[in-house]
Amino acid sequence: MTMFHASTEQLELIDSFTRPLEELFAPARLHKSESDYGQWVTGAEFGWFGISLPEAAGGIGLGMVEEALLFEKFGRHLVTPGFMAASLAAKTAYLCGDAALAQQILNGELPVAMARQGAPGAGVTLVDAASAKLCLVLSPQGTALFHADAVVERQPLDAAQWSIPLQSARLAGNAAAHAATQKIGADVNLLLAAQLTGIAAATLDMAVSYSLLRQQFGAPIGSFQAIKHYCTDMAMQVQAAKDMLSFGAVAVAEARDDHRFQAASALVVATRAAFFNTAKNIQIHGGMGFSAECDAHLYLKRAHVLDTLAGGLKASRAALRRETSIFGKDAA
Amino acid sequence: MMPEMMPEMMDESPDDFRARARRWLRDNVPTEHPPVDGPESRAYALAWQQRQFAGGWAGLTWPRAYGGRELPVLQQIAWFEEYARAHAPSTHNALFVGMNHAGPTLIACGSDEQKAFHLPKIMQGDVIWCQGFSEPNSGSDLASLRTRGEVQGDELVINGQKIWSSYADIADYQELLIRTDPASSRHHGLSWVICPMDAPGITVRPIKTMAGPAKFAEVFYDNVRIPLANIVGGLNNGWKTAMATLSFERGTASLALQISLSQRVEELIAACDDVALGETLMDLRADAAALRAMSYQFAIKSESGPVGSEGSMIRLYFAELAQRVARVAIDIFGIAAPEVLAVHGLGYDYFDAYSETIAGGTAEIQRNIIAERVLGLPRGSR
Structure with missing residues (x-):
């Protein structure tokens, strides 16, 4: 039987696998503490860093479909991008034959931070990196794993503005990567798309709940067409992002000819869904939505951070342009 | 007429099915452009449907009992993907209502007699269907419709008007939604009936769309008599049948x-x-x-x-x-x-x-x- 979407079993498995998120990663935690490194060992103990690596390598032995579903949940809970860094770092080390390094990442000994470099030699943007021992650098050249010491001249950016610690930095001139690969671009796109999809879904839920609760003119605001239509637009964005993610993840897991195209599409769709929904969620919450006490802004800001790690929507579209659709002229 | 069942269709792999679809489309897709409206568009649409039926490509998911192939929907999708790649004529043509509304509605709600009579005709490319739901004063508020069908003996006598009825000028049948209980209001007391477009008392006035062709029409009913046997899904139960139609749409x-x-x-x-x-x-x-x-x-x-x-x-x-x-x-x-x-x-x-x-x-x-x-x-x- 040919699969095109995540199965019910896969969805249920990830639901049970991520139950601790509700308690440990309530989004409101970010009002008090913006870094998730206090939970690093927890993430390692739950096996969240190696879900798609073989059991022999210390992973859970599942595939990219399960990993995409896991990271959709991480997006919903605004889990630090460091968890994505850990997963990609372990995979990069594993693919480069450094099983010992992969193992140290998987068991939580070596916390990893996520960084983005726009071009070779350019500066990097570092996310939530204070306690990290390793840095996973995404760039148009692929995925490279560095020792944290190799990322120098760190300047803290205004942390309060983006609700997560950010630094600008650069790679030391003599820095050599522990491991690097160009082979997991589709995995990177899927994990970013998954978190952005989770953000779009969480903000839809938040907007619908508030529309049922909030009364004006003697009725829930969700009974007014203007609000209904916003919520419907948000729901369509979520449906598109979720189905695209699931379809793309299965394409990657099964190594279909067009899996890179599907993963690149998933990122473009999910990024736009996250930006649309986080903005509409703020609008639906009115004055409350504009207040720092409300969670709404946390989702918007995290969408920007993930988009930055992806290189920006412009770059994501340009990357999609380089892929071939099965409907394209040159396609088989 | 049943299409010839080719031996390779049995236990065919998805890839083989797709390859066979691609070959057939390459050899059979018409090269001339479809006429935009009128009798020429009817003839073109029916001829193309007949060719697909003869090739074994019509009604891929329809029940075998009525001449369909009853294949899994993934094969239907593979066919549509190859159909698109082959630049085959758009399915948004005169066959659309029959293949995508009336046919599926009959499969879901029709009697055995209705299914046995109509489904093969739709699939084989013998007939064109049109839709008769909207009225001049009932658009988004469909449940307010007022075209009436009075029960007289074993017939309905229909009076009223429908509008935006695509392909009504070239259709053989219409899926017609009318009020059959005069005391009813809103979505109660409606019936979904099969209306033969050649019945006496029907007048069709084609309307041009902003795209140019006269693709839709107003339809007037002046004491049009239709057998009660043409009701689909039960007298005064038409809203439910219509919702089935719209769920397909x-x-x-x-x-x-x-x-x-x-x-x-x-x-x-x-x-x-x-x-x-x-x-x-x-x-x-x-x-x-x-x-x-x-x-x-x-x-x-x-x-x-x-x-x-x-x-x-x-x-x-x-x-x-x-x-x-x-x-x-x-x-x-x-x-x-x-x-x-x-x-x-x-x-x-x-x-x-x-x-x-x-x-x-x-x-x-x-x-x-x-x-x-x-x-x-x-x-x-x-």
């Missing part, structure tokens, strides 16, 4: 069109060297890929039971994406290009796409339905 009816959007976007990407439009085209490309992913999900789910109102979401996503694709084509080529001006060219597609967010329930009504039935928001004033 809002569900799988547009599967072929949804899938063909990816093909159209790829053609625009290949034709466009304007860097300024590159980002727009990549959004369209990604959204068309997402639509395809949604269509697969919905079609597969719909095989194991009713899927509910989320079909409305996909239908609306498709409608608005189709309009964006049609529009960017004009931006790429300009209004004076031969590709735009041609019969059935990009200009025609662009204008025709304006119907996508109106026909089958406006985008605004769809949004209300999605908000209330999928998201659980409360009903309010319109």
Whole structure:
């Protein structure tokens, strides 16, 4: 039987696998503490860093479909991008034959931070990196794993503005990567798309709940067409992002000819869904939505951070342009 | 007439099925353009349907008992994908109502006699169907309709008027929604009836669309007599039957069109060297890929039971994406290009796409339905 979407079993498995998120990663935690490194060992103990690596390598032995579903949940809970860094770092080390390094990442000994470099030699943007021992650098050249010491001249950016610690930095001139690969671009796109999809879904839920609760003119605001239509637009964005993610993840897991195209599409769709929904969620919450006490802004800001790690929507579209659709002229 | 059952169809792998579809389409897709309206468009649509039936490609998911092939929906999707790649005639033609509304509605709600009589005729390309739901004063508020059918003996006597009835001037049958209980109001007391378009008392006045062709029509009923046996789903139970019809319209009816959007976007990407439009085209490309992913999900789910109102979401996503694709084509080529001006060219597609967010329930009504039935928001004033 040919699969095109995540199965019910896969969805249920990830639901049970991520139950601790509700308690440990309530989004409101970010009002008090913006870094998730206090939970690093927890993430390692739950096996969240190696879900798609073989059991022999210390992973859970599942595939990219399960990993995409896991990271959709991480997006919903605004889990630090460091968890994505850990997963990609372990995979990069594993693919480069450094099983010992992969193992140290998987068991939580070596916390990893996520960084983005726009071009070779350019500066990097570092996310939530204070306690990290390793840095996973995404760039148009692929995925490279560095020792944290190799990322120098760190300047803290205004942390309060983006609700997560950010630094600008650069790679030391003599820095050599522990491991690097160009082979997991589709995995990177899927994990970013998954978190952005989770953000779009969480903000839809938040907007619908508030529309049922909030009364004006003697009725829930969700009974007014203007609000209904916003919520419907948000729901369509979520449906598109979720189905695209699931379809793309299965394409990657099964190594279909067009899996890179599907993963690149998933990122473009999910990024736009996250930006649309986080903005509409703020609008639906009115004055409350504009207040720092409300969670709404946390989702918007995290969408920007993930988009930055992806290189920006412009770059994501340009990357999609380089892929071939099965409907394209040159396609088989 | 049954199509010849070729031995290789048994236990054929999905790849082999697809390859066989591709070969057949390569050899059989008509090279001449479809006429836009009138008797020529009828003849063209029926001939193309007859050719597909003879090749064994009609009614792929329809019940075997009525001449269908009863194949899994994934094979239907594979056929539509190859259909799009082969540039076969758009399924948004005179056959659309029969294949995608009336046929599926009869399969779901029709009597054995109705199914045995009508389904083979639709599938074999013998007949054209049209829809008779909207009235001049009943558009988005369909349940307010007033065309009446009075029960006299074993007949209904119908008086009233329908509008926006696509292909009514060339159709053999109409799916007609009327009020059969004069004391009723709103969605109670309606009936869904099969109306033969040659019945005495029917007058059809074609109306030109903004895209040019006279593709839809007003239909007037003056003491039109139709047997009670033509009621589908029971007397005064027509709202339920009509909702089944609309669930197809809002569900799988547009599967072929949804899938063909990816093909159209790829053609625009290949034709466009304007860097300024590159980002727009990549959004369209990604959204068309997402639509395809949604269509697969919905079609597969719909095989194991009713899927509910989320079909409305996909239908609306498709409608608005189709309009964006049609529009960017004009931006790429300009209004004076031969590709735009041609019969059935990009200009025609662009204008025709304006119907996508109106026909089958406006985008605004769809949004209300999605908000209330999928998201659980409360009903309010319109």
